[in-house]
Amino acid sequence: MTAGPEAVRAARGEWRRSQIVDAATALLSTQGYHQMSVNDLAQEAGISVGTVYQYVKNKEDILLLVMRDILEAYRHNVPRAMEGFDDPLDRLSSGFGAYCRVVDSRRAGTILAYRESSTLAKDALSEMKSLEEETTGLLVTCLRECVEAGILHEHDSDTLAWDLTMLAHMWSLKHWHFGSRMSIDEYARLQFAVVVSAIIHQEVTTRYEYLARPLHRLR
Amino acid sequence: MTAGPEAVRAARGEWRRSQIVDAATALLSTQGYHQMSVNDLAQEAGISVGTVYQYVKNKEDILLLVMRDILEAYRHNVPRAMEGFDDPLDRLSSGFGAYCRVVDSRRAGTILAYRESSTLAKDALSEMKSLEEETTGLLVTCLRECVEAGILHEHDSDTLAWDLTMLAHMWSLKHWHFGSRMSIDEYARLQFAVVVSAIIHQEVTTRYEYLARPLHRLR
DNA sequence: CAGTGTTATGAATCGATGTTCAATCTCAGT
DNA sequence: ACTGAGATTGAACATCGATTCATAACACTG
Secondary structure, three states: OOOOHHHHHHHHHHHHHHHHHHHHHHHHHHHOOOOOOHHHHHHHHOOOHHHHHHHOOOHHHHHHHHHHHHHHHHHHHHHHHOOOOOOHHHHHHHHHHHHHHHHHHOHHHHHHHHHOHHHOOHHHHHHHHHHHHHHHHHHHHHHHHHHHOOOEOOOOHHHHHHHHHHHHHHHHHOHHHHOOOOOHHHHHHHHHHHHHHOOEOHHHHHHOHHHOOOOOOOO | OOOOHHHHHHHHHHHHHHHHHHHHHHHHHHHOOOOOOHHHHHHHHOOOHHHHHHHOOOHHHHHHHHHHHHHHHHHHHHHHHOOOOOOHHHHHHHHHHHHHHHHHHOHHHHHHHHHOHHHOOHHHHHHHHHHHHHHHHHHHHHHHHHHHOOOEOOOOHHHHHHHHHHHHHHHHHOHHHHOOOOOHHHHHHHHHHHHHHOOEOHHHHHHOHHHOOOOOOOO
């Protein structure tokens, strides 16, 4: 089965765009959007500047592709980490841990999302917000299930889920402070314990080993 | 008592710089640094572009002045709100509330700090970080005192203080989500309750009316 | 009033960068 | 080998904006 010329063209398009996204991710990480020139990007990607424009509309389009790439990573890794758990709190803990680890693996990406949101056009920005809300919505669902299962007290799940999201992002945003103090796994465990300890039924605490310790820094 | 020419020059410098900072704060709020032109800024300030350069070194200097202005607001309002409390948890609650309210009154400023940190030179960035650490340090001190007073369990005060800082900033960063759901006072009270409920000795909870309710959205 | 020093002005300058497009290259089919 | 279509190239172009600097205005003093 040989593909037709349209398939060849589509495949080449994907290939070129991923070259561009990879190079842009590297440069945006260190320079930010406004310092990065399209000429530098082309060089980093190993293609000419004219070729860049063959596959992306303009400079802003590049930023949008990169940010979409980053947010999609959250979207895929968090739900996957939530699979296979009967206990909703275990599911939440695993999802939050994965969220933190994705943030860690793409630290510059999270920072970029906060830094460049003003650069995006209105509808692109809405798309970014929707992706973020989707991931946070998964956390809300788990929290609600924990309440129904009698694990957690009644609470404002929307706010608590956003707290978890914000604390996951904080690993990147304040990495200059936290990075030398603890590992990402220690951080994730500690922050999860903070939020959950506020709302958990005391008598079920002993069921979860990740809540076994007081809220010390683990060292 | 008439001032000498140096005093006149100093006063004029201060006046011009505050004109520049006020105009820049307005424009940076809506446009961000890279969209704001120095010509537009001069117009907004009601002075010529040449005069701008009489009093600031370059465009980046303007950004630095604005950000210093914002962080100084935190630095002055938070300690002041902490005065006059014997109970360290009351002091912390008041300080956190003030922090949230300063963030609210200067929402664009907080966003700017996250957005433009990559634009600043290394030593300017260090200065910004130091100012932030100073405010957070006040929260750490209160948390330690609460532990010594037997109000809070032993915990990692550094991380919890940064959690409070991050949650204060979140009001600005995620205002698009929270702004239509609750007032800044409701938000501050709820977020304070989340963090403190995780670490408070149960038997002292009833002493504090701001912890009287479960962690519902207050409506 | 004239002279001097200080302050303000805004058009011009200069450098950088996003984007284009004419020229060239590559590949597949005949 | 030739041809045509598609892909690539990178210098040129047009635009923009940070900064400068010659000129003008202002304030003060003798």
